[in-house]
Amino acid sequence: MRESEIINLFLRHLKRQGNLPLGDDAGAIKLGDEWLVATNDMLVRKTDVPGIMTPEQVGFKAVTMNVSDVAAMGARPIGFLFSLGVPGDVNVEYLEGVARGIGKALEFYGIPVLSADTNEADDLIIDGIALGRTRRLLTRSGARPGDLVCVTGDLGRALAGLLVWKHELKVKARVRNALYEKLLEPRARVEEGTALSGVATSAIDVSDGLSKELHVIAEMSGVGIEVEAERIPVRREVLEAAEVIGAEPLSLALASGEEFELTFTIRPELAESLDFECTVIGRVFSGAGVYITTEGKRQEMPVLGWEHLSRGENGTYRGVFR
Amino acid sequence: MRESEIINLFLRHLKRQGNLPLGDDAGAIKLGDEWLVATNDMLVRKTDVPGIMTPEQVGFKAVTMNVSDVAAMGARPIGFLFSLGVPGDVNVEYLEGVARGIGKALEFYGIPVLSADTNEADDLIIDGIALGRTRRLLTRSGARPGDLVCVTGDLGRALAGLLVWKHELKVKARVRNALYEKLLEPRARVEEGTALSGVATSAIDVSDGLSKELHVIAEMSGVGIEVEAERIPVRREVLEAAEVIGAEPLSLALASGEEFELTFTIRPELAESLDFECTVIGRVFSGAGVYITTEGKRQEMPVLGWEHLSRGENGTYRGVFR
Incomplete structure (x- = not known):
């Protein structure tokens, strides 16, 4: 199955969406006079990570790719969460490098980690989630002639x-x-x-x-x-x-x-x-x-x-x- | 490596935490006079799902386990996100069942899906994320003698x-x-x-x-x-x-x-x-x-x-x- 087919299959069953329909860089809901922006992006080592990347770069990038989606919504990132899938035979130094990379990225972007989860899996998987807030949402759908x-x-x-x-x-x-x-x-x-x-x-x-x-x-x-x-x-x-x-x-x-x-x-x-x-x-x-x-x-x-x-x-x- | 060892390894590198340190049912940050609560939990089919479960039950549970963590913080759930890891040879009916289960759970709990991501992976993986809000946070650390x-x-x-x-x-x-x-x-x-x-x-x-x-x-x-x-x-x-x-x-x-x-x-x-x-x-x-x-x-x-x-x-x- 292609990614677009999987997405369409799910969209048929997900009738409840946020104040902004799915399909933008991130989802958003209105909280008072501000928007809460949330996005997630899963990184699978085998398919998404070129062998040349150090584990620290992998960890940093797992944060960057999510923070970037928040930024594209015009929002300031306020927090990061992640889930790890870890193979039984994982190399401890590799995992330590990933942890260091995530930690450095959180310092770089000035955001806290709010929650983390770890599980056994066949691949090394990092599912990153970033939250952000903004008064005015920047979407993909507002371009006007003359811009x-x-x-x-x-x-x-x-x-x-x-x-x-x-x-x-x-x-x-x-x-x-x-x-x-x-x-x-x-x-x-x-x-x-x-x-x-x-x-x-x-x-x-x-x-x-x-x-x-x-x-x-x-x-x-x-x-x-x-x-x-x-x-x-x-x-x-x-x-x-x-x-x-x-x-x-x-x-x-x-x-x-x-x-x-x-x-x-x-x-x-x-x-x-x-x-x-x-x-x-x-x-x-x-x-x-x-x-x-x-x-x-x-x-x-x-x-x-x-x-x-x-x-x-x-x-x-x-x-x-x- | 045991889960607790992996968690400790990461904690050494994650110095920036939310307004509530890691270790509760969910993370939390203060937004104005309210708390934003966020939690994530990864479900790996091979290790976490008994074979007796229907795909619809699997999808529903991926929502329930996260909403439950939000509820344990005294918060009302306000949104759900998920990342899917999908094996190349996945059964379409199975995936459709998972989608139906997630959709039913969102109706049941009355929350919207804010963002979804899909990737190729060796296992079927559902990483669910729930967000919630509350005026008064309920933690694991407030029990007092006589309670x-x-x-x-x-x-x-x-x-x-x-x-x-x-x-x-x-x-x-x-x-x-x-x-x-x-x-x-x-x-x-x-x-x-x-x-x-x-x-x-x-x-x-x-x-x-x-x-x-x-x-x-x-x-x-x-x-x-x-x-x-x-x-x-x-x-x-x-x-x-x-x-x-x-x-x-x-x-x-x-x-x-x-x-x-x-x-x-x-x-x-x-x-x-x-x-x-x-x-x-x-x-x-x-x-x-x-x-x-x-x-x-x-x-x-x-x-x-x-x-x-x-x-x-x-x-x-x-x-x-x-």
């Missing part, structure tokens, strides 16, 4: 790093370090998310790749989005790695998941007042679909995941834009 | 039912039904928990067996507890099954876990005003330890779990009290 489309940070390093590691490609140490920093130690955009809460019209965190996130915002907001390829922030190291990988930098940037950057829409007159770094990459229009303009050519943006970048027989990736 | 010790409902049916099923013992249909009802379809004591919030001095839900829970309250409150064996509420069906099982009814009642009854302590003058059924089983004294009086004989109460009721060679359970 600018923006993104924090840069994109593509996580996927480029994964491919360099997976295929044991040779790149300069400087390049490798820049890619691995994002692949192994991503950080959630908490300050940016809370700053956007009163200002942006919609937001989502880049966990499945920018192209997929833009499609989600367009569909849930009932609008169209157009993006200019050359505006998408890609660091020099991704351009260098892309050549060795044999992939287009643009495809890497659009497909790269678990970046934990925020992409958001905002009225043009409010964009100038933002006090953090971000890049305007496009615009919302009245209509539907997501389009990208590359070298003057406008085309529909495909929904790209890293699984779409299958390697051809000649060892290069199938191009999407050339 | 009465009470318990809701009756005890022993879950364990007696498990043993009858496991060893394929023959009992009357009436007995089996009564035991299986509690084993397969336990319900959390939400009304009782919220009613106790302003009244009781401490509370805990019976998830690991009454004897263990009483030891936890005694230790965390820094008091002693004495209980009279004949006051512990045990239904006739447990007495009948105990003979066939070859175990003492009292051992069954003290060791039976996942009962989801509440045991609590309360000032004697307030006990009479409770508007729900419960049984006074003992008293809190200034001191330490947990004692039980059986047929006039006072002795220390052992910490009993069902694993302590190992079957002897003659097919009967080792007695603890005879």
Whole structure:
């Protein structure tokens, strides 16, 4: 069964939902004049963790991926919970590393652990839960025609790093370090998310790749989005790695998941007042679909995941834009 | 590694905790003049689910076990989240049954699902999370000398039912039904928990067996507890099954876990005003330890779990009290 089939199966039976229907970065309920935001994300070592990650990085990331969803709702994180599935033959040093990573992440984000549970399981599993609060909820469905489309940070390093590691490609140490920093130690955009809460019209965190996130915002907001390829922030190291990988930098940037950057829409007159770094990459229009303009050519943006970048027989990736 | 070792390992690294330290039924943080209560509990099919349970009962129980922890804090449940680990070869009907069970439980407890996540895993895993709110938190640490010790409902049916099923013992249909009802379809004591919030001095839900829970309250409150064996509420069906099982009814009642009854302590003058059924089983004294009086004989109460009721060679359970 595919994940989407499982989700649909459950949705048929879950009629009671919060004040915000399922389908956003996190769920939310109104408590007095504030919103309580809650999200959870399960990390299974065998399928979700590249072998290169240290246990400490694994623990830190289990917190980051949940805090990022809270931030994408415009909420300030207020607490973390986790459940562990632990195999009988688990390595104690590994588990200690995971614990250290979770502890460091809680310090980094300034949130307490509220509850923890441990069980025996076949895989090492960390199910993380983050709670947050905000006065004004930032959803995926508020984008309006005329809004600018923006993104924090840069994109593509996580996927480029994964491919360099997976295929044991040779790149300069400087390049490798820049890619691995994002692949192994991503950080959630908490300050940016809370700053956007009163200002942006919609937001989502880049966990499945920018192209997929833009499609989600367009569909849930009932609008169209157009993006200019050359505006998408890609660091020099991704351009260098892309050549060795044999992939287009643009495809890497659009497909790269678990970046934990925020992409958001905002009225043009409010964009100038933002006090953090971000890049305007496009615009919302009245209509539907997501389009990208590359070298003057406008085309529909495909929904790209890293699984779409299958390697051809000649060892290069199938191009999407050339 | 044992569960307690894993927990201690993590506690060394988790310095940031909520307004209530870890170790209660749920975690809690103060939001304005209310407490937000949060708890999580992972259910692994292979180790936690007796084969006799229908998938719908499994789904319902994943909600009940978390709602019960919220109720034990004196809080009203306000939302549920869950993460699923799903094996690639999972049976669709089974998954559909689990979804139906979760949906029914949310209706039963009147709470919405706020967030759900699904992942591939080797086992079927349901990690449930419940949130609640209350003005006055009910902890495990507030019992005071002179308090009465009470318990809701009756005890022993879950364990007696498990043993009858496991060893394929023959009992009357009436007995089996009564035991299986509690084993397969336990319900959390939400009304009782919220009613106790302003009244009781401490509370805990019976998830690991009454004897263990009483030891936890005694230790965390820094008091002693004495209980009279004949006051512990045990239904006739447990007495009948105990003979066939070859175990003492009292051992069954003290060791039976996942009962989801509440045991609590309360000032004697307030006990009479409770508007729900419960049984006074003992008293809190200034001191330490947990004692039980059986047929006039006072002795220390052992910490009993069902694993302590190992079957002897003659097919009967080792007695603890005879």
